[in-house]
Amino acid sequence: HPFLTSSYLGHSGGSYGVNNNNIRIKRRPSSHFEMEINECPPQKLARRVFTNSRERWRQQNVNGAFSELRKLIPTHPPDKKLSKNEILRLAVKYINFLVTLLNDQAQRLE
Numbered sequence: 001h002p003f004l005t006s007s008y009l010g011h012s013g014g015s016y017g018v019n020n021n022n023i024r025i026k027r028r029p030s031s032h033f034e035m036e037i038n039e040c041p042p043q044k045l046a047r048r049v050f051t052n053s054r055e056r057w058r059q060q061n062v063n064g065a066f067s068e069l070r071k072l073i074p075t076h077p078p079d080k081k082l083s084k085n086e087i088l089r090l091a092v093k094y095i096n097f098l099v100t101l102l103n104d105q106a107q108r109l110e
Contacts (some may be wrong), residue, residue: 066084073090075082080081082090
């Protein structure tokens with residue numbers, strides 16, 4: 001996996017340091033995640049990278065679906081920002097409204 005061979009992991013997964021006039025200064029990992037990368041076996045790290053990537057893709061997919069659903073819900077103003085919760089609740093109300101409208105029209109035609 002490209003992530004495993006990238007410079008993001010540091011020099012062969014070891015400690016980070018700066019050589020300046022033969023003085024080596026070790027830097028503490030800046031995050032809990034970075035500490036885990038240094039201590040994590042390559043197979044486990046590869047699985048985590050894959051899992052994180054898959055979760056990112058899944059979340060983007062869900063967000064895309066919410067975005068498409070949002071376009072179908074009439075609001076005023078039309079570009080009003082809505083939370084996911086609001087999108088779902090308004091979608092249910094709008095669907096119920098449309099069902100009622102169709103039922104009313106069907107009754108008039110009878």
